[in-house]
Amino acid sequence: MEVDAVEQYVLPETRETPSRFRNPIGKYMIVRNDRCTRCGLCATLCPYGVHPEYDAYSRALKPRSHRCIGFSCRQNDFYCIQHCPEKALTLHTNPILETLGDFRWTAEMLIGNWEMAETGRLPLVDLEYTLGCSGGGFDKMRFRHPDPEVYLDLPDEVIDTGIDLNRRRDGRPDKRLSLPCYGGGMSFGSTALSVIVGRARAAKRLNTLTCTGEGGYPAEFIPYADHVITQVATGLFGVREETILFAPVVEFKYAQGAKPGLGGHLLGDKVTPEVAAMRGTVVGNALFSPFPFHSVYSVEDHKKHVDWVKEINPRALVSVKVSTPTDVDMVAVGSYYAGAHIIHIDGSYGGTGAAPDIAKKNIAMPIEYAIPKVHRFLIQEGVRDEICLIASGGIRNAMDVAKAIALGANGVVIGTAELVALECVRCGNCESGRGCARGIATTDPELGSMIAEEWAEQRIVNMYSAWRKQWCSLLRQYGLKSIKELVGRTDLLVHLDYLDEAERAAYAPSPQGPVII
Amino acid sequence: MPKRYHVAVLASPPRFHAIGKYATIEFKEDCAGSCRECVKKKCVYGVFRETHEHALKMIEPEYLYICQSCFRCVQECTKGIFSRVINPAYRNLGNNYWSRDILHRLWYQAHFGKIPVSGAGYRGPFTGKGFDSMWTDMSEIVRPTRDGIHGREYINTSIELSRRNTFLTFAPDGSLDCEPPPILEIPIPVLFQWPENIVKTRSLILSTAMAAVELGTLLFLDPEDFTEALLPYAGNMVFRVNGGDLSRFPPFLQQSRMVEISDGPKLARLVGDLRELRPGLIVAVGVPLTPEAPSTAVRLAEADVDSIHFYATESGYEKHTASPRFLKDCIRSVHLELVNHSLRQKVNLLFSGGIAMAEHMAKAIICGADGVVADTVLPVALECRLCSRCREGLSCPVKLDDIINPQWGKQRIVNLMGAWHSQLLEVMGAMGIREARRIRGEIGRSMHFYELEREIFGPIFGERKVPECA
Numbered sequence: 001m002e003v004d005a006v007e008q009y010v011l012p013e014t015r016e017t018p019s020r021f022r023n024p025i026g027k028y029m030i031v032r033n034d035r036c037t038r039c040g041l042c043a044t045l046c047p048y049g050v051h052p053e054y055d056a057y058s059r060a061l062k063p064r065s066h067r068c069i070g071f072s073c074r075q076n077d078f079y080c081i082q083h084c085p086e087k088a089l090t091l092h093t094n095p096i097l098e099t100l101g102d103f104r105w106t107a108e109m110l111i112g113n114w115e116m117a118e119t120g121r122l123p124l125v126d127l128e129y130t131l132g133c134s135g136g137g138f139d140k141m142r143f144r145h146p147d148p149e150v151y152l153d154l155p156d157e158v159i160d161t162g163i164d165l166n167r168r169r170d171g172r173p174d175k176r177l178s179l180p181c182y183g184g185g186m187s188f189g190s191t192a193l194s195v196i197v198g199r200a201r202a203a204k205r206l207n208t209l210t211c212t213g214e215g216g217y218p219a220e221f222i223p224y225a226d227h228v229i230t231q232v233a234t235g236l237f238g239v240r241e242e243t244i245l246f247a248p249v250v251e252f253k254y255a256q257g258a259k260p261g262l263g264g265h266l267l268g269d270k271v272t273p274e275v276a277a278m279r280g281t282v283v284g285n286a287l288f289s290p291f292p293f294h295s296v297y298s299v300e301d302h303k304k305h306v307d308w309v310k311e312i313n314p315r316a317l318v319s320v321k322v323s324t325p326t327d328v329d330m331v332a333v334g335s336y337y338a339g340a341h342i343i344h345i346d347g348s349y350g351g352t353g354a355a356p357d358i359a360k361k362n363i364a365m366p367i368e369y370a371i372p373k374v375h376r377f378l379i380q381e382g383v384r385d386e387i388c389l390i391a392s393g394g395i396r397n398a399m400d401v402a403k404a405i406a407l408g409a410n411g412v413v414i415g416t417a418e419l420v421a422l423e424c425v426r427c428g429n430c431e432s433g434r435g436c437a438r439g440i441a442t443t444d445p446e447l448g449s450m451i452a453e454e455w456a457e458q459r460i461v462n463m464y465s466a467w468r469k470q471w472c473s474l475l476r477q478y479g480l481k482s483i484k485e486l487v488g489r490t491d492l493l494v495h496l497d498y499l500d501e502a503e504r505a506a507y508a509p510s511p512q513g514p515v516i517i
Numbered sequence: 518m519p520k521r522y523h524v525a526v527l528a529s530p531p532r533f534h535a536i537g538k539y540a541t542i543e544f545k546e547d548c549a550g551s552c553r554e555c556v557k558k559k560c561v562y563g564v565f566r567e568t569h570e571h572a573l574k575m576i577e578p579e580y581l582y583i584c585q586s587c588f589r590c591v592q593e594c595t596k597g598i599f600s601r602v603i604n605p606a607y608r609n610l611g612n613n614y615w616s617r618d619i620l621h622r623l624w625y626q627a628h629f630g631k632i633p634v635s636g637a638g639y640r641g642p643f644t645g646k647g648f649d650s651m652w653t654d655m656s657e658i659v660r661p662t663r664d665g666i667h668g669r670e671y672i673n674t675s676i677e678l679s680r681r682n683t684f685l686t687f688a689p690d691g692s693l694d695c696e697p698p699p700i701l702e703i704p705i706p707v708l709f710q711w712p713e714n715i716v717k718t719r720s721l722i723l724s725t726a727m728a729a730v731e732l733g734t735l736l737f738l739d740p741e742d743f744t745e746a747l748l749p750y751a752g753n754m755v756f757r758v759n760g761g762d763l764s765r766f767p768p769f770l771q772q773s774r775m776v777e778i779s780d781g782p783k784l785a786r787l788v789g790d791l792r793e794l795r796p797g798l799i800v801a802v803g804v805p806l807t808p809e810a811p812s813t814a815v816r817l818a819e820a821d822v823d824s825i826h827f828y829a830t831e832s833g834y835e836k837h838t839a840s841p842r843f844l845k846d847c848i849r850s851v852h853l854e855l856v857n858h859s860l861r862q863k864v865n866l867l868f869s870g871g872i873a874m875a876e877h878m879a880k881a882i883i884c885g886a887d888g889v890v891a892d893t894v895l896p897v898a899l900e901c902r903l904c905s906r907c908r909e910g911l912s913c914p915v916k917l918d919d920i921i922n923p924q925w926g927k928q929r930i931v932n933l934m935g936a937w938h939s940q941l942l943e944v945m946g947a948m949g950i951r952e953a954r955r956i957r958g959e960i961g962r963s964m965h966f967y968e969l970e971r972e973i974f975g976p977i978f979g980e981r982k983v984p985e986c987a
Contacts, residue, residue, distance in 0.1 A: 021592035102640035136643025261655035261947030349639040360639040427586040430636025437561040437587035498978035
């Protein structure tokens with residue numbers, strides 16, 4: 001098919017970016033016993049690099065099991081288990097899978113994310129990385145079987161996965177992102193500096209955004225300032241005139257989905273001298289972000305805030321981040337009338353930072369409900385075309401992003417998935433003591449040095465590159481050239497609980513676990 | 518400055534290692550044996566240091582009770598010989614309702630008195646049965662106090678257990694022309710009762726009674742379980758009596774502020790006799806939670822009782838019916854029936870059975886309860902594993918059938934209730950409500966799975982084909 005003269009998206013370079021750890025976790029395990037004679041046949045056969053071999057090193061190396069495609073390889077000519085002359089190799093499913101993951105992020109979804117972050121392409125291993133076991137919401141939704149007639153044979157480069165953040169046509173800059181998502185706020189203090197800077201570097205390469213969170217604006221962000229959102233939250237930590245002036249987008253955080261209505265809390269252990277200096281506080285003292293803004297009692301007060309930012313930085317767009325109460329639709333419309341460019345709704349099942357379990361599970365509605373509710377109400381109010389609706393909170397993978405957009409969002413904000421790309425295992429122990437044992441959500445000098453900025457940057461670039469492939473593939477199937485055409489296309493979605501048994505059988509069933517929590 | 522209600526929590530470690538979630542596998546044949554980089558030495562949480570000490574003492578392994586699941590040992594072992602599995606004993610822990618996850622969380626709260634906190638988002642199913650099919654609301658702007666997390670002390674969680682006049686009458690001179698009933702108020706919406714079918718010793722009851730006094734709440738108790746050691750705590754006990762010669766009540770009963778009687782044909786006379794004997798006595802009626810509960814509640818409210826205590830099953834379901842409903846729906850129907858008869862303000866509703874988590878307390882009140890009665894969580898706070906061995910006459914793995922230190926037992930229960938109280942404050946704070954009495958029956962401040970599905974997904978996906986789960 002002849003490609004129209006359209007703007008082509010230049011894909012950032014993906015590079016093999018292996019795990020930081022000696023033993024990456026994969027779905028399968030290859031075990032080599034002592035009958036191995038190091039003949040090297042397996043290394044020659046395997047196209048996936050499961051059996052490493054170095055020219056100047058004759059000893060057999062431990063297999064890179066996480067690259068193994070598993071039992072589906074039996075049909076291949078290069079199936080190492082069958083061809084090993086000494087029958088020294090054994091293949092089995094990794095028993096550790098049972099101890100990894102949970103209902104929302106299954107072991108296979110985590111491993112799939114890691115593989116994408118490592119390679120920049122879709123996983124080769126048979127993993128269910130787009131559906132969890134939660135039994136509702138995104139995990140019960142599927143895209144309707146497409147009509148083959150409408151298939152568009154276009155290369156990825158000309159498919160538009162970008163979104164426009166300024167839809168108000170108010171004279172402020174048109175901010176266009178190349179992806180339908182950007183990074184959520186993670187503060188300096190809650191997360192290692194190398195992680196947040198790595199995210200900013202990735203945002204620049206991908207032409208998207210990341211967000212400071214409520215931890216101030218480290219000098220390391222300045223080279224990437226065009227891609228960093230300054231968050232103004234209730235504690236106003238690190239909010240200064242220059243940080244508002246740097247920002248292409250200023251985000252007011254009224255609430256966050258994981259702990260709606262509860263404010264933020266950085267434990268004293270994480271308030272190191274650097275964090276305290278950045279936030280203008282005392283070392284070792286716990287920091288609270290009260291809820292809500294003490295200066296906001298009404299939409300009019302809120303407008304005052306928005307006007308204040310617009311006055312300081314005439315080029316900045318304003319985003320308003322709220323949680324998902326029953327009246328989230330009214331809140332969204334209020335934000336529109338206050339002059340916001342972006343209304344960012346954060347559902348209850350997401351969040352990266354530490355939050356009371358009772359809040360994450362019980363307070364406010366999941367994002368799957370909030371998106372269509374807000375989208376519909378904005379249409380009824382006649383303002384849908386003038387505001388950018390961004391959703392977050394429990395959006396875990398590329399297909400969740402696409403489903404959120406089909407439900408009515410313009411784009412989404414990603415937090416946890418970026419951290420998983422940096423090998424977060426979601427142990428959830430982000431807040432206590434020295435913080436994350438894996439060097440991600442920590443300010444401990446030793447743990448915080450486990451990640452290099454370049455590594456973090458490339459892993460995130462790789463992950464989004466693989467996600468983009470999935471979006472392009474999806475859009476082609478429905479004859480869409482742009483992800484903007486997917487917004488609100490609920491007709492392309494089905495929900496398994498709303499189908500007859502026969503209809504349901506035509507779609508991939510939800511994974512059944514086992515999940516033991 | 519008004520007095521603030523404060524629960525003094527104090528870390529009280531378990532006497533026995535709880536059943537941990539994980540067990541390790543090591544393929545020893547490949548281990549160098551003296552590796553300087555051994556991951557067991559490098560564990561950030563020191564998990565294996567304790568395991569080593571454990572092995573030296575030759576006691577039952579605890580299967581990584583304190584493992585935080587960071588996977589670094591697995592991923593950093595130089596030989597790749599280290600792996601993990603789920604502890605087989607963990608798989609068998611708890612039951613369908615009292616799940617292993619609930620037990621672990623209860624143990625954590627009884628140990629530390631803190632709210633369970635974690636990062637990286639929610640981990641559970643999208644929705645579930647019973648209380649798991651509803652979410653509580655929050656407010657973007659309205660706050661109970663304008664002082665964020667520091668103002669939570671001013672959120673009032675107290676409830677009344679005494680009846681109320683539905684209206685007042687005044688004499689021509691403007692003076693009050695009716696007798697206001699006595700007032701009994703407790704500072705948290707939870708009362709205690711030791712569960713049936715779980716080992717019950719004097720020291721367990723004493724621990725619970727001490728905790729009730731420290732928290733300012735009440736303990737339901739059968740008179741035959743009373744011992745001399747409980748005498749100082751009799752004021753916080755609600756004795757279950759079934760009539761008889763009231764003038765011959767033992768002296769300890771005279772100290773209690775509230776009594777619970779059974780329902781029956783002589784109820785009205787019994788209530789009258791009790792009030793005549795002890796004018797300030799609060800009278801509750803204990804009845805099983807059955808499909809007739811709404812009409813029973815109306816009848817009892819008209820009989821002028823102070824509170825009605827409905828007994829559900831251990832898992833929170835109705836009794837004496839082939840198709841039992843869950844507590845959430847039962848509370849709703851009882852509450853609404855009383856509202857329809859304009860009797861709701863008169864009487865207080867308490868529900869026991871199935872209250873397993875702090876969120877259940879909050880949700881039960883939102884559905885229409887005044888308070889809940891904690892039962893099975895009490896032995897769990899004292900390390901009970903709900904293994905049912907005691908029901909079969911076998912020994913208790915955590916020696917609850919032996920004498921326990923009542924101070925330790927009291928503190929564990931106080932810790933658990935301290936954590937529950939804090940969680941109730943979180944839920945109420947998020948809603949912007951500063952009175953527990955104000956969330957009673959405030960169903961509009963909650964969201965329900967099937968309503969959201971109908972309202973939001975209905976227009977998109979059409980008719981739901983998968984039926985509602987109970």
